[in-house]
Each structure stands twice: as structure tokens, then as C-alpha cells.
Amino acid sequence: MKASIISVGTELLFGQITNTNTVYLSGQLQLLGIDVLYHYTVGDNPERLRRMLRLAYEDCDLVITTGGLGPTQDDLTKEILTEELHDSPVLDRASLDAIEGFFKHFGRPMTENNKKQAYLPSRAVIFANANGTAPGFALEDGARIAICLPGPPREMKPMFENDARPFLAAKSQSAIYYKLLRTFGIGESALETALEDLIGAQTDPTLATYAKEGECSLRIASKRATEAEARAAVEEMERTVLARIGGYVFSDEDEDLAQVVARKLIEKDISFSCAESCTGGMFAAEMTEIPGISAVFERGIVAYGNRAKTEELGVSPELLEKHGAVSAECALAMARGLRERTDSRLAISVTGIAGPGGGTPEKPVGLTYIACAFDGEERVKELRMRGASRYRNRRHAVLSMLSVVLRMIDRYGNILQ
């Protein structure tokens, strides 16, 4: 199956918002084994939208639209699509009830034009909208398929996952199964080198690597006649891959490193605290983004200056004088001091030079020390990051802290266990 994605909305052409729907849908369609040939963006203009639709169907069987399903006169995607696919709108009672319920729930008055959203093509398979008022739908006309989704990503994505994806999977007459292995501590090219022969020889399953902010992911995907076959092929390849790079894999369920660490700390009931210098609160902010973390997170200290390191963490002025604030000794004293003062079972610390300024020949920008004290055990890690980007150095330090915590609490075992 070949597809075009049409994004509808004048605001996209004004450069006011970045189109994130298209990249999401493209990735999802690829996983379904559907080739995406074009992306189009068009404003709220019926004639241009009609032109795009006709173009798209010239060499594609499937068109997915996002946006233009709102209640106003400008929102015409549904109307144009219905006409082009030779259908006519009828009132869908269930959708009207849902829209009325939505307004009742939020205590807002429903205006007459919201009713427009409950008129849908008579032959459509309707997709209820759990997060807004506009229903989506699938409509077929001969060999042409249209999937019509709302524009806001928080409405579009759940609708795609719950309704549009199963609809398309049923059409594609083959099954896709995939796993995403998320790694840390190995670069994309090192990962590719380690798997070079597998990537070179791939037909099915396919392997693809993706790098993002210091992390690197590997997607193993298979398309077979049945899901069981696809799954078996992926799992066999996963075993081969894990035998080579398993030590770098922190999740095979598409969890963030912070999510994995938080989940394990909660599961194992390990109370923890953190002391941050160069990351300035980023580690604490990332951990506290996760609901439920308050069960184990004790406190965080952002000890930016030397005085704070001494007063809050008990790092002695002599140590700071002798080794400097950016040193393995200081990182260890910070973690040890924090753990003693808080009775947390685990304390993690970081001190470094984030840049762009502040580096010296002996202690260049990017030099960072991480220490972790967990029950009776202690560990220090040195990082030498090369870039001058303050944000990237800080972000990489946070990921390294998470990785150190994970290895400490998993006792250096296979981190997938």
C-alpha cells in the first residue's frame, strides 16, 4: 500500500507551529509496511485541499489527513473528503451524544456549530475522540482509502493507535511485529559496527538505529503472514543482538532511562537523594517528572557554590582546596555526605564544568565526576565530554547519572532483568 499524508491548517503555513503529526504518522505507517510517498501541507482552503487530494490519489491508495475537523466554517477537510470519495454526510447519533457529553463534563455551553462535527460520511467507520470533540473516520471508495484524523497531537495519536492502526493492519494482510532496544553508553556508529554483518545482510527482520541526545535505539522489525511468525523472527534476532550489545541495553519496552531507573527504585523500595553541581537540578527535575516517585525520593541539593557544598553536604574546605570542586574526591564527598545527612539508602552526586566558559588546560569544559553511594557500596565515574554545548554536556551528565544508579541497584547484572 502507498500513502500520502495531508496536513490541513493555515497556521502550519504561517510557521507558527512545527508539524509533529507527520513524522509520527510516517513512522507508524512504515511499521505497518505502508510506503509513504508524499507529505503535503495545505491551508484551510477548500479548492487547494481538493487539488491535493486528487493529486495524492494519482499514485497512492491511502490518504491520511490531519486537521480541519473543527466546528467552524473554515474546517472543511471532512466535507471535501466526503464529496471526493462519493459519499454524503449523515448525523451520527453516537458522535452527537459524545460531543454533548464532552461539553457537559467540562461545564461549557455547546454551540450550534459543534453539531457539525457529528455529521459524518454515511459509509464511514467512525473513530470516537476520547480527548476532544471531533470524531475521526475511515472511508473507502473502490480501491481508495481515506483516514481522517483531528489536528491536535493529543487527540490524533490516541485515535491513530486505538482505531486507525487496527483498521490499517487489517487491510494490509500481513503482520508487523517490532521491538525497540534502547541503549546508553554506546554511540550510533559503534552500535552499527558491532552489528555490521546483521545490518548488511538484513532482509527480514530489519534493523535500524536512531540516535537522540546521547541515547541510541535499535529497532528490530519483522513483517510476516502472522503476528506469531513476525514475533518469533524478532525475538530470535533480539537474542543475537543482546549477546553482542546487551550490556548497553536498558529497555526493550521503549521506556526512557529515567523511567526505568524510577520504576526500579520504586519496585525495590530504595530511598534516594541527589546532590548536583553542574547539572543544577536537572537530575532531580527529571526524576520528579515521574508520578509516584515521592515514595522513594527524599531530597535534592543543588550545591552550585563551594559554600553550599560545605554547608549542605559536609564537603570539607580542605578537600575543596586540595582537589578542587571538580574532582572525584569532591563528587564522592558530596554523595557520602548527602547519604549520611538524609538516611537515604542511595545518594548520587555530580560535579563538572558544563561550559561554554570555565575550562582550564587541566580541567577542560566537559570534565565531570559522578559518584554514587548505595548501602555499603561506593562508585565514582569520570566523564570527559568533548562538546562546548552547555545543554548537551548537562544532559549527558544526567543520563550518565541515571546509568550509574541503574548499574548500582542492579548490582552490575544484566540491566534488562
Next chain:
Amino acid sequence: MKASIISVGTELLFGQITNTNTVYLSGQLQLLGIDVLYHYTVGDNPERLRRMLRLAYEDCDLVITTGGLGPTQDDLTKEILTEELHDSPVLDRASLDAIEGFFKHFGRPMTENNKKQAYLPSRAVIFANANGTAPGFALEDGARIAICLPGPPREMKPMFENDARPFLAAKSQSAIYYKLLRTFGIGESALETALEDLIGAQTDPTLATYAKEGECSLRIASKRATEAEARAAVEEMERTVLARIGGYVFSDEDEDLAQVVARKLIEKDISFSCAESCTGGMFAAEMTEIPGISAVFERGIVAYGNRAKTEELGVSPELLEKHGAVSAECALAMARGLRERTDSRLAISVTGIAGPGGGTPEKPVGLTYIACAFDGEERVKELRMRGASRYRNRRHAVLSMLSVVLRMIDRYGNILQ
């Protein structure tokens, strides 16, 4: 002038990367007074690219392409464009020298196919690439204009700014001037209401509002025969706007709220510390993202549990018992205690229920208190946020903290001063 933007690259259709070039170019073209009618994305496929180009010129005078200028056989944007605009490629000596210099500088061997990048349309206005090997260009054929830019944003953006924008500005025979007023504490619809008559009557200058994560911006733009005229028109409108909503404007130079606050704290040499409960380090992380902040930032305490609030900030157990951790009293005690313990001139605190769980009928999710102690002065602010999104509630709390600090250190004066 009417424009289409064509993004070329199979990786965009695979959903591997988000297209950020298009939103950037759309915004830039709008500022030049050029209407964008369509965005297209097409893979590295010559026939499809040719088809898109012909389509684009059916109702546009200007086509901007990004991507497909690499050295490989797949990269065909330049070749197709040259053919379609009735020109032929010639070796450009200056471009070849630049490419050779690029490889010499990085000590990498130059391959034969990199020479391909120095062949450019004979009539082209060539744009040198300061950040990569592929030159860009402008090419005209009768009324049709093409601007051809490389795909990587860090190559494309400087080339657009340095070369393509002046080229297009000269074509448009008018000058654009604009200002972006950034506000906090007023919603987009309230802002529109306050300026309703001005927005309704607009011809030039134009006014447009943009909402993003709790902030709202207003862009005032004018297109006149000369820049001086456009500037005068924008400044006159700015005075009218500031008379109405000046109290909400924190920057007229497109600075973030955190940047404005950090700059003022540094300029005024005000040492500060922060105590965070619900935001869990986000405020500290945001402030420490700004280089040079270490001159005034003392320390941050993430006091997540009650014990940390007592031990680190001196909040009495009796107060916590009587008023609870989420209370104006607790916020004030946190700020006061922190200021006393650190000798910082300013201490800011926050305590609240970020959600999604943890709310009660009396203290619902979103209820948050912010306190600030600055020299002899103290202030408490209550927020009642309605959404259940943990991230948004925390983010809004951080912006409110920044706004409170700004008003404290500017003594409630005009925050643009």
C-alpha cells in the same frame, strides 16, 4: 509573491526526523510578506520531485527547496531544478575551492563525487555554505524563482539569513520591520480581547498572537517602502499596545522569561537561592542553564518530603501539621528559612500538587503556592491550575516563580525598564 516549500529526503518520509526547516522558512517568508501556499515533502526520487516542482509553479512564483544537495547519486534536487528552469550546470571555481578548503580544514580526504557539488546552474546566484560542503543558489527563469538550500538546519538557516533573505527582500521591493512582545500572566484570548479593536482594524502594522506553554507573544510587523518607515509604524503601534498590556510584557527582544530574570539578577548583583517541592528542581535547572549565573546563584533545595522541608529549610513540624505542606504558610516558611540559612538576598520557594494524583476536594491538583523573600520584603502567590498534566502544572509553576522574582526585583515597576 506566492511560495511553495519542497523538502527533499527519503528520511523525512520514513518518520526518522522531524521537519523543522519548513516551519522556520514559513515564518521567515511570512515576515518578508510572501504568502506560503503549500509545503511538500518528497523522497530522493527524481520523477516525483519533478512532478512536485511543476505542481508548485502552477500557482506559485517562488519555490524553495531544502535537501538533496549532497554528493551522492541520490542527491538530485539541483539537477532537476536546473533542467526545469531551463539552465545547465557549469563548474563554479569558487565553490570548488571552498569545498577543497573544507576538507583540508577537517583533515579529511575529498572524494571525487564531492566535485559534483561545485557544478551549479550557469545563471545562478550562488550562496556559499559556511557550515558544510553543498553551496545553495537562487535561479530565475522568467517569472519563476527557485531558491535551493541544503537540508541540515545548521547549514540551511545561516544560508537563508545571509544570502536568501536579502535576495528575496530585494525582489519584494519593500521593507519589513517587526517586534515580538513576550508576555506572561495573560492568556491568548484575554490578550486578543484587550487588543480586539487594533487586531480587527489592522492593515499595517499587523498584529498576531502566539501561545506557547503558558506564555503568549504578540508580533507587531510592518511592511513599508523603507525600513525607517516600517520601524516608525511598529514603534507607534508598540506604544499603543504597551499602554494597554505593558504590565504583562517581560521582553521586547525575544528573550525567554528565565533569560530576562537571570540577566537582571546578574546586572543588579542579587544573590539568590530556591526551595522547590512540586517542581522538583526545574526552576534551578532552568536558571542554571544560563551561562554566568554562578555569579549570583547560591544553592537550590529540592525539599520533596516534609522531613527535608524541616531539616533543610527550618519549616516547623507544627506548621506542617496545622497548615499542610501545600499552603501559603509553608511556602513562606520555606523561602524565609532558606534566605536565613544561605544569606542570599533573595529566596524563592514553591509547594503544590502537580498531579495527576494527590489531590483532595480542599486541595485539588494544580493548587500551588509560591513565596519570595527579597531583602526586607516578602510576597506569596496562590495558583490554581486546572489541568491534570503533571508537566504543564510544573512548567507553569516555574514560569510563575520567574514572574514573581521579576516583579520583586523590579519593585513592581514596568518590567521592560
